Amino acid sequence: MTLLKAVRGTRDLLPPETELWERVEATTRRVFARYNFGEIRTPIFEDTQLFARGVGEETDIVSKEMYTWEDRARAQSEKSQSLTLRPENTAGVVRAYIEHKMGETGLLQKLYYIGPQFRRERPQKGRYRQFWQIGAEVIGPPSAGSESPLRDAEVLEMLASFLDELGISGWTLVLNSVGCSTDRPRYVAALREALAPVKHQMSEDNQRRAETNPLRVLDSKDPSDEAIVANLPKIADYLDEASKAHFAAVLAALDACGVQYEVNPRLVRGLDYYTRTTFEFTHGGLGAQNALLGGGRYDGLSEMLDGPKAPGIGFAMGLDRLILTLQAGQAESAPTLADAFIAPLSESLNAEALALARDLRRAGLRIDLGDGAFRIKKSFEIGNKLARKIVLLGEDEQRSGILTVKNFATGEQTKIPRGELAQALQNS
RNA sequence: GCGGCUAUAGUUCAGUGGCAGAACACCGGACUGUGGCUCCGGGUGUCGUGGGUUCGACCCCCACUAGCCGCCCCA
Numbered sequence: 001m002t003l004l005k006a007v008r009g010t011r012d013l014l015p016p017e018t019e020l021w022e023r024v025e026a027t028t029r030r031v032f033a034r035y036n037f038g039e040i041r042t043p044i045f046e047d048t049q050l051f052a053r054g055v056g057e058e059t060d061i062v063s064k065e066m067y068t069w070e071d072r073a074r075a076q077s078e079k080s081q082s083l084t085l086r087p088e089n090t091a092g093v094v095r096a097y098i099e100h101k102m103g104e105t106g107l108l109q110k111l112y113y114i115g116p117q118f119r120r121e122r123p124q125k126g127r128y129r130q131f132w133q134i135g136a137e138v139i140g141p142p143s144a145g146s147e148s149p150l151r152d153a154e155v156l157e158m159l160a161s162f163l164d165e166l167g168i169s170g171w172t173l174v175l176n177s178v179g180c181s182t183d184r185p186r187y188v189a190a191l192r193e194a195l196a197p198v199k200h201q202m203s204e205d206n207q208r209r210a211e212t213n214p215l216r217v218l219d220s221k222d223p224s225d226e227a228i229v230a231n232l233p234k235i236a237d238y239l240d241e242a243s244k245a246h247f248a249a250v251l252a253a254l255d256a257c258g259v260q261y262e263v264n265p266r267l268v269r270g271l272d273y274y275t276r277t278t279f280e281f282t283h284g285g286l287g288a289q290n291a292l293l294g295g296g297r298y299d300g301l302s303e304m305l306d307g308p309k310a311p312g313i314g315f316a317m318g319l320d321r322l323i324l325t326l327q328a329g330q331a332e333s334a335p336t337l338a339d340a341f342i343a344p345l346s347e348s349l350n351a352e353a354l355a356l357a358r359d360l361r362r363a364g365l366r367i368d369l370g371d372g373a374f375r376i377k378k379s380f381e382i383g384n385k386l387a388r389k390i391v392l393l394g395e396d397e398q399r400s401g402i403l404t405v406k407n408f409a410t411g412e413q414t415k416i417p418r419g420e421l422a423q424a425l426q427n428s
Numbered sequence: 429g430c431g432g433c434u435a436u437a438g439u440u441c442a443g444u445g446g447c448a449g450a451a452c453a454c455c456g457g458a459c460u461g462u463g464g465c466u467c468c469g470g471g472u473g474u475c476g477u478g479g480g481u482u483c484g485a486c487c488c489c490c491a492c493u494a495g496c497c498g499c500c501c502c503a
Contacts, residue, residue, distance in 0.1 A: 008494070060501045064429075088503080117503085122429075125496065126503095133503065205500075216501085269502090280503090294503055318503035345461065380463035394461065408463065 009121070009129025016335035020323060024166065025114055028134050031162045032112045035154070037136055040111040042092035048082040054091035054305055056272030058213075061087050065119040085118035090273075090298070090314055091305070093137050098307030108144040108151075112136035114319070125324070132319035135295075139302070139312030146311045149246045152277045152297060153253030155313055159281060159293065160259045168283070168325055171292060173260065175279035176267035177247040178215075179239045181300050184275070187238040188214055198228050218266040234265050246276055273298040277313065283325055292325065293317035338368040339425050340405070341383035345394035347372035353393050356403075356418070363422035384408050389425065 006012055013021060029039070048068050055062050067085040086092055093111055096102075102109050114134050123129060138155060140146040156173065163171050178184055191214040199210040202217075202225045209216040220229055239247070254261055269278045278296035295315025302310035340360065344353035350372045357369045368386045370379045376392075383390035392404040403421055406413040407428070416424045 005494080065501080119502080121501075122499095123495080124498090131503075135503090208500095219501095271502095291503060316503055321503070343462095375459095376461050377459070377463075380461095382463090384463045390463080392461075396461085404461085406462070411464085413462085 007129075009123035011128060011130075016333050017323075019336060020326060020333060021319070024134075024319065024322060024326070027162070027166055028112070028114060031158065031165055032136060035110065035158050037110040037112045040093055040096060040113050041115070042086075042089065042096050042113065044116065045083050045085050046092055046095065048084040050091050050095055050305070051084055051087060054094065054273060054301060055088065059271060061119060061271075065121055067118050067120055087119045088117055088271075088316060089113050089115065089133060089135050090137060090301070090316065093135075093314075094139065094298075094301050094305060094307065094310070094312070097139055097310060098302060098305060102139075103141045103308050103310050106141065106144060108138060108140035108146055110136070110138050126318070126321040128320060133316045134319055134322075135314060135316040137312055137314035139310050139314075141308065141310060147299065149249035149277075150253060152246075152250045152313050153257075155295075155315065156250075156254060156261075156279065157257050157259050159315065159317075163281065163292075166322075166326065167329070168292075168322075170283060172262060172282050173279060174262050174264045174267055174282060175250075175277060176235070176264055177239060177243060177276050178235060178268060178274055178278050178296070179243045180275055183235075183239050183243055187233070187235050190233045190238060191215070191217070194232050202228060215268040218268055229266075235268075236265055243276055250277055269294060269296055273301040273304065275299045279315070281317075291318075292321055336366070338387035339365045340389045340391050341368045341370060341379075341387035342391045342393060343370040343374070343376070343379035343383060344372035345376060345379075345392060349393050349398060352398060356391070356393060356421075360422050360425065363426070365422060365425055389428075391421070 048066070051066060052062055057063070066087050069083060071081045071083045073080045093113065097109060097111075112135065115132065116130050117133050118130055120129055121127065136155065136158075138146065138151050145151065156175070160173065179187060192210070195210040195214060195217065199207050202210070203220075206217050206220055206225050209220075217225075217229060218232070220226075236244075251261070251263070267278055267280060274296040276297040276299065278294075280294045281292045282290045283292050284290065293315050295313070297311070297313040299311035301312065302308060342353050342357050342360075344350050353369060353372070357367045360367045368383075370382060374382070380390060388408060390406050390408065392406070394404075397403050401418050402415045403418055404413065405416050405421070405424070
């Protein structure tokens with residue numbers, strides 16, 4: 001009988017580390033609310049078709065990284081259905097947008113989510129099979145202004161503010177435009193043409209990419225192929241006038257609010273649905289996984305899912321990596337101390353101690369509670385680890401109604417009437 | 429999915445083909461109403477799992493599992 005363990009690529013998050021997760025989540029909700037985003041919670045699993053059609057049948061995510069199973073039919077009349085743990089959340093959000101006819105409001109929908117996603121990849125540090133993402137989507141009918149470059153810039157500015165507010169410094173915003181739905185195929189065709197005569201000189205990886213996904217050749221980190229990659233056609237030369245103007249307007253808006261960025265004409269994203277603006281925020285010190293978050297515009301996604309025309313832009317941020325980045329900049333966090341530890345000095349005083357704890361907790365204090373079975377020394381040892389102060393409840397205290405309170409930091413010990421205790425603990 | 433490195437106490441790690449170790453942590457005591465500092469005592473372990481070689485394996489060999497690093501890919 002072997003001990004059961006968390007399955008490969010999954011893990012438990014324990015206190016005090018979870019306090020950091022809570023802080024990031026609270027910052028997310030606070031900052032995003034200022035931009036008038038609302039939270040959406042979609043199911044953790046969906047019809048497999050949603051991801052096949054939305055994310056792209058040929059992407060690695062769909063072709064080899066999804067947790068998919070056949071949900072069995074329970075009745076003759078019911079068909080079995082292929083279901084999949086969500087590998088990302090944008091497709092689910094767009095599905096919900098369509099399903100609930102959110103476009104009929106005529107308003108832009110600004111939605112964010114925080115939740116686990118699932119991909120069956122080889123685990124590494126900051127890369128898990130159940131991983132957490134924070135993301136947001138701005139989506140709506142064109143009449144609501146959903147195609148405007150202002151929306152792109154607003155989302156990017158929000159992210160810059162968010163990272164700043166979290167205290168993450170040293171990030172870099174990298175962005176590019178991959179053009180509209182007709183620009184992209186034209187460019188891919190040109191890439192294939194340019195690669196055909198030279199690809200045999202390239203690395204094995206790049207030869208394969210040249211066949212299967214020419215855009216990825218641009219991402220190549222192979223230094224020996226650098227010269228060839230540098231001479232390939234640029235996406236910027238294949239954008240139509242509207243896409244060029246869109247990108248220029250995004251950059252102008254970023255300039256206007258002082259958000260720093262780098263344009264990288266080779267930044268392409270793996271998902272099929274991206275159009276026009278694509279971006280990443282990168283951070284050093286994350287090893288091979290240096291992207292903190294990535295996103296882009298997806299003007300055609302709703303229609304790919306048989307929905308109305310609903311252009312949008314969004315991003316997804318790897319929370320596991322964000323936490324790693326935050327932890328790298330600080331010492332290991334200690335758990336939060338309670339305001340007081342209540343120590344009954346005999347078992348007969350346990351009930352009374354709980355009543356006291358209840359009063360203090362109702363006053364908003366963070367209180368931990370010992371046990372009268374503990375020797376007093378043990379109560380002090382435990383109290384010293386968990387709380388800033390210890391409140392003794394012994395025979396004397398019960399009789400007099402005056403409690404003994406000791407401050408662990410200063411060693412100072414005082415007597416406080418029970419009725420004044422909550423106030424006294426709050427004030428110190 | 430591919431390649432490499434690693435796996436010993438709660439934690440960080442040392443270790444030798446012949447009795448399982450250190451530091452910190454933890455437990456008990458010095459101390460039956462006082463923590464931290466000190467002193468005394470205690471090892472709390474399937475040496476990742478399963479096989480193999482050997483008189484004998486924590487150590488050598490094989491497989492598996494897991495973690496880490498890189499690749500593919502990606503947040």
